[in-house]
Amino acid sequence: xxxxxxxxxxxxxxxxxxxxxxxxxxxxxxxxxxxxxxxxxxxxxxxxxxxxxxxxxxxxxxxxxxxxxxxxxxxxxxxxxxxxxxxxxxxxxxxxxxxxxxxxxxxxxxxxxxxxxxxxxxxxxxxxxxxxxxxxxxxxxxxxxxxxxxxxxxxxxxxxxxxxxxxxxxxxxxxxxxxxxxxxxxxxxxxxxxxxxxxxxxxxxxxxxxxxxxxxxxxxxxxxxxxxxxxxxxxxxxxxxxxxxxxxxxxxxxxxxxxxxx
Amino acid sequence: xxxxxxxxxxxxxxxxxxxxxxxxxxxxxxxxxxxxxxxxxxxxxxxxxxxxxxxxxxxxxxxxxxxxxxxxxxxxxxxxxxxxxxxxxxxxxxxxxxxxxxxxxxxxxxxxxxxxxxxxxxxxxxxxxxxxxxxxxxxxxxxxxxxxxxxxxxxxxxxxxxxxxxxxxxxxxxxxxxxxxxxxxxxxxxxxxxxxxxxxxxxxxxxxxxxxxxxxxxxxxxxxxxxxxxxxxxxxxxxxxxxxxxxxxxxxxxxxxxxxxxxxxxxxxxxxxxxxxxxxxxxxxxxxxxxxxxxxxxxxxxxxxxxxxxxxxxxxxxxxxxxxxxxxxxxxxxxxxxxxxxxxxxxxxxxxxxxxxxxxxxxxxxxxxxxxxxxxxxxxxxxxxxxxxxxxxxxxxxxxxxxxxxxxxxxxxxxxxxxxxxxxxxxxxxxxxxxxxxxxxxxxxxxxxxxxxxxxxxxxxxxxxxxxxxxxxxxxxxxxxxxxxxxxxxxxxxxxxxxxxxxxxxxxxxxxxxxxxxxxxxxxxxxxxxxxxxxxxxxxxxxxxxxxxxxxxxxxxxxxxxxxxxxxxxxxxxxxxxxxxxxxxxxxxxxxxxxxxxxxxxxxxxxxxxxxxxxxxxxxxxxxxxxxxxxxxxxxxx
Ligand SMILES: Cc1cc2nc3c(=O)[nH]c(=O)nc-3n(C[C@H](O)[C@H](O)[C@H](O)COP(=O)(O)OP(=O)(O)OC[C@H]3O[C@@H](n4cnc5c(N)ncnc54)[C@H](O)[C@@H]3O)c2cc1C
Ligand code: FES
Numbered sequence: 001x002x003x004x005x006x007x008x009x010x011x012x013x014x015x016x017x018x019x020x021x022x023x024x025x026x027x028x029x030x031x032x033x034x035x036x037x038x039x040x041x042x043x044x045x046x047x048x049x050x051x052x053x054x055x056x057x058x059x060x061x062x063x064x065x066x067x068x069x070x071x072x073x074x075x076x077x078x079x080x081x082x083x084x085x086x087x088x089x090x091x092x093x094x095x096x097x098x099x100x101x102x103x104x105x106x107x108x109x110x111x112x113x114x115x116x117x118x119x120x121x122x123x124x125x126x127x128x129x130x131x132x133x134x135x136x137x138x139x140x141x142x143x144x145x146x147x148x149x150x151x152x153x154x155x156x157x158x159x160x161x162x163x164x165x166x167x168x169x170x171x172x173x174x175x176x177x178x179x180x181x182x183x184x185x186x187x188x189x190x191x192x193x194x195x196x197x198x199x200x201x202x203x204x205x206x207x208x209x210x211x212x213x214x215x216x217x218x219x220x221x222x223x224x225x226x227x228x229x230x231x232x233x234x235x236x237x238x239x240x241x242x243x244x245x246x247x248x249x250x251x252x253x254x255x256x257x258x259x260x261x262x
Numbered sequence: 263x264x265x266x267x268x269x270x271x272x273x274x275x276x277x278x279x280x281x282x283x284x285x286x287x288x289x290x291x292x293x294x295x296x297x298x299x300x301x302x303x304x305x306x307x308x309x310x311x312x313x314x315x316x317x318x319x320x321x322x323x324x325x326x327x328x329x330x331x332x333x334x335x336x337x338x339x340x341x342x343x344x345x346x347x348x349x350x351x352x353x354x355x356x357x358x359x360x361x362x363x364x365x366x367x368x369x370x371x372x373x374x375x376x377x378x379x380x381x382x383x384x385x386x387x388x389x390x391x392x393x394x395x396x397x398x399x400x401x402x403x404x405x406x407x408x409x410x411x412x413x414x415x416x417x418x419x420x421x422x423x424x425x426x427x428x429x430x431x432x433x434x435x436x437x438x439x440x441x442x443x444x445x446x447x448x449x450x451x452x453x454x455x456x457x458x459x460x461x462x463x464x465x466x467x468x469x470x471x472x473x474x475x476x477x478x479x480x481x482x483x484x485x486x487x488x489x490x491x492x493x494x495x496x497x498x499x500x501x502x503x504x505x506x507x508x509x510x511x512x513x514x515x516x517x518x519x520x521x522x523x524x525x526x527x528x529x530x531x532x533x534x535x536x537x538x539x540x541x542x543x544x545x546x547x548x549x550x551x552x553x554x555x556x557x558x559x560x561x562x563x564x565x566x567x568x569x570x571x572x573x574x575x576x577x578x579x580x581x582x583x584x585x586x587x588x589x590x591x592x593x594x595x596x597x598x599x600x601x602x603x604x605x606x607x608x609x610x611x612x613x614x615x616x617x618x619x620x621x622x623x624x625x626x627x628x629x630x631x632x633x634x635x636x637x638x639x640x641x642x643x644x645x646x647x648x649x650x651x652x653x654x655x656x657x658x659x660x661x662x663x664x665x666x667x668x669x670x671x672x673x674x675x676x677x678x679x680x681x682x683x684x685x686x687x688x689x690x691x692x693x694x695x696x697x698x699x700x701x702x703x704x705x706x707x708x709x710x711x712x713x714x715x716x717x718x719x720x721x722x723x724x725x726x727x728x729x730x731x732x733x734x735x736x737x738x739x740x741x742x743x744x745x746x747x748x749x750x751x752x753x754x755x756x757x758x759x760x761x762x763x764x765x766x767x768x769x770x771x772x773x774x775x776x777x778x779x780x781x782x783x784x785x786x787x788x789x790x791x792x793x794x795x796x797x798x799x800x801x802x803x804x805x806x807x808x809x810x811x812x813x814x815x816x817x818x819x820x821x822x823x824x825x826x827x828x829x830x831x832x833x834x835x836x837x838x839x840x841x842x843x844x845x846x847x848x849x850x851x852x853x854x855x856x857x858x859x860x861x862x863x864x865x866x867x868x869x870x871x872x873x874x875x876x877x878x879x880x881x882x883x884x885x886x887x888x889x890x891x892x893x894x895x896x897x898x899x900x
Pocket of ligand 1: 302303304305306307308325326327328331334335336337338339340341342343344377425426452453454488490493496500501502505506508509545664665686687688689700701702703704705707865
């Protein structure tokens with residue numbers, strides 16, 4: 001693990017709030033251990049800023065293990081930086097060279113307004129999930145877990161889609177700021193499993209409509225999202241979503257109200 | 263009457279929960295809509311509670327500090343979740359899971375709670391599968407299992423190395439469905455800064471909107487705290503950065519007793535500390551011990567590359583010392599053994615504070631593909647962090663603070679000493695005694711949220727007269743004013759040191775004197791040092807910016823201020839408990855071969871602390887533990 005020390009120059013986007021225009025500021029990051037993570041490098045810069053009485057660079061983060069999806073910004077034009085399949089919190093400084101100049105800016109999309117500096121509001125993604133990204137089953141209703149057998153291949157495929165961490169890198173990487181990869185991963189996860197069948201069509205229709213309503217752009221399958229995804233969510237999900245949506249749209253039935261004769 | 267009435271129902275251990283549910287008061291469906299419940303924290307425990315309460319028809323107000331509930335720290339759980347399904351036909355049963363948990367907790371947990379946990383464990387798996395959690399499966403389509411420490415059966419369900427993520431997504435989606443249906447109002451990026459108590463009952467919370475900086479008040483008929491654990495008191499731990507004791511601590515200051523604060527779990531397999539600027543430690547899941555073998559060189563100071571050290575010169579010390587559990591010895595035991603080996607000078611890595619976790623034998627036996635299928639994402643994470651490839655050389659690991667068994671005291675109903683305040687998940691002290699077994703925290707959080715609280719909160723609301731109140735009540739104003747004045751006090755200090763520098767200083771003290779090994783002298787020293795750090799903090803911390811917009815330094819400062827009080831209580835509790843049990847190891851109390859030596863005559867109790875005011879010694883209340891089903895015995899994994 002033996003680390004060495006490197007020095008970097010950072011050009012960081014500073015923006016006080018959603019209405020501020022924002023601009024780049026330059027900072028020196030000196031004596032950065034190559035064993036440190038990118039966020040630990042920013043911690044050091046921030047400690048210096050705070051000691052001087054300046055405000056630290058704001059960025060979202062929590063688990064620092066690549067799983068909570070809180071972190072994420074753009075380094076030199078790439079969402080989550082240069083390393084494939086890696087969130088910024090898992091990006092380590094051994095991937096950078098001494099003397100490098102790095103440009104750091106927030107994920108940019110109309111649907112992700114900047115809160116401060118590198119911190120953006122991604123709650124639009126939660127609202128897409130709220131529009132049917134679930135299986136309607138109340139606590140206590142479940143049958144024995146082994147009552148429905150699921151072929152291993154389907155379970156594995158569903159799991160691969162379900163590993164999405166909702167970081168928003170797909171949106172940031174897309175020239176149209178489309179949320180198709182994110183939305184399709186959830187639609188795929190649930191439509192691949194027997195439990196997800198009952199609401200399958202309705203889910204596809206509602207989630208796609210919610211995605212459009214949030215102001216995300218349309219997908220032109222350039223694949224930039226897949227390349228930027230830290231969890232390797234595959235473009236196959238998008239084809240699956242398109243198919244699900246199409247079938248659901250064609251076979252759509254009028255909705256009945258609850259109630260009935262009683 | 264002592265305030266510590268555990269309210270354990272009568273009857274045989276097998277019948278307690280059923281009888282209790284039957285004799286509980288019910289709220290009729292039309293009245294449920296008139297009741298509101300606040301749920302603070304939307305990790306596994308909180309999200310499952312909010313979803314289930316919403317389904318029942320209560321009006322739920324849910325809060326979390328995260329941007330999205332799906333980012334709660336539960337998301338990071340890797341290895342799995344236990345349940346007494348006995349799908350493997352290997353002799354598991356509710357009773358065995360109950361027994362293993364009591365024994366694993368070194369006989370310091372309440373039997374009735376643990377039995378209920380084991381009893382509902384099977385329903386959790388059913389529920390999660392119904393919600394679409396893609397658990398690992400066998401080729402025949404049935405669910406797969408693995409083994410975890412402290413058990414000789416295979417009862418752990420998992421989803422690759424991301425079980426917590428998948429379970430949280432299940433609970434979160436259930437809650438978002440209730441948001442969709444209008445039964446749950448969700449407020450994110452809110453930090454609870456106080457509990458509001460009216461006429462002795464929990465009736466609301468004061469929160470800070472972390473974006474706008476505003477202080478807000480919310481009222482309800484009952485409050486649930488599901489705000490997670492406090493391992494971050496050590497600064498370096500496996501917990502996520504925002505994990506804090508603040509919500510629980512503020513409730514403690516309003517009258518909720520804090521139980522067994524010194525029971526903390528140091529996890530044996532974490533990536534060792536690399537340097538000064540490290541911000542957290544990364545866990546390597548316990549599941550790795552299914553296929554990994556732990557060893558150190560036989561001779562001190564052996565600096566050879568691990569692959570060059572021949573079999574005969576390696577000490578597989580867990581297999582040697584604990585032949586029947588081997589590498590699957592429970593966490594407290596495995597951590598202590600790693601410490602002993604490093605103390606003997608046989609630790610590896612540049613610092614000498616690490617041991618090997620070696621997969622070479624399993625790779626030879628099962629092939630790299632099989633190992634990669636089981637642990638691929640963990641191996642990748644290790645490689646990313648350390649730059650070493652664990653397929654080619656053994657991992658280096660060392661123990662790190664991970665989980666806190668202590669927490670707010672609750673009775674059988676999960677109700678604290680403040681009526682109407684319920685506590686769930688890692689935030690309560692309930693089920694794990696002095697040591698938690700692997701894969702049992704996820705189980706407990708979901709048991710609390712899905713199955714226990716919906717019933718016990720109904721009982722409370724159905725049987726309690728509650729005046730109608732609103733946030734214009736004086737108690738809300740008073741609480742909001744206090745929160746505001748604490749914030750202005752912090753902002754006004756304008757000192758010279760950063761929040762993190764204080765947090766690190768506290769963490770070092772805790773790790774040194776209240777970590778894996780504790781003794782009287784060290785704890786007394788810590789009790790002298792902590793108040794000094796706290797005093798300097800309140801005179802010399804520097805928080806830039808202002809309080810009326812997002813201010814991450816201010817957030818951290820509030821949390822560290824509470825850790826500085828909690829740390830002292832942990833040392834106090836550790837000093838008072840003159841025995842060793844589970845994760846609490848008092849060096850004065852050990853057997854000849856270095857195992858924990860309990861004192862059942864004097865310490866077979868829960869220690870619950872009552873807040874007495876700033877800088878005053880808290881008063882201790884005891885809940886005696888009785889064991890009617892499991893015999894108090896010396897724990898042995900040999
Ligand atoms: C790396 C790691 C791996 C683990 N692996 C396993 C495993 O394999 N199996 C297992 O059983 N256990 C495991 N555990 C333990 C387990 O994950 C946790 O104990 C459990 O998930 C805690 O769940 P919780 O719902 O109680 O709290 P959390 O998931 O921590 O949720 C806390 C919630 O409270 C909110 N909150 C906190 N403070 C406030 C406040 N003041 N105001 C408002 N909201 C607040 C947060 O936003 C969050 O929503 C692991 C733990 C770690 C650290
Ligand atoms: S901080 Fe959690 S994914 Fe990066």
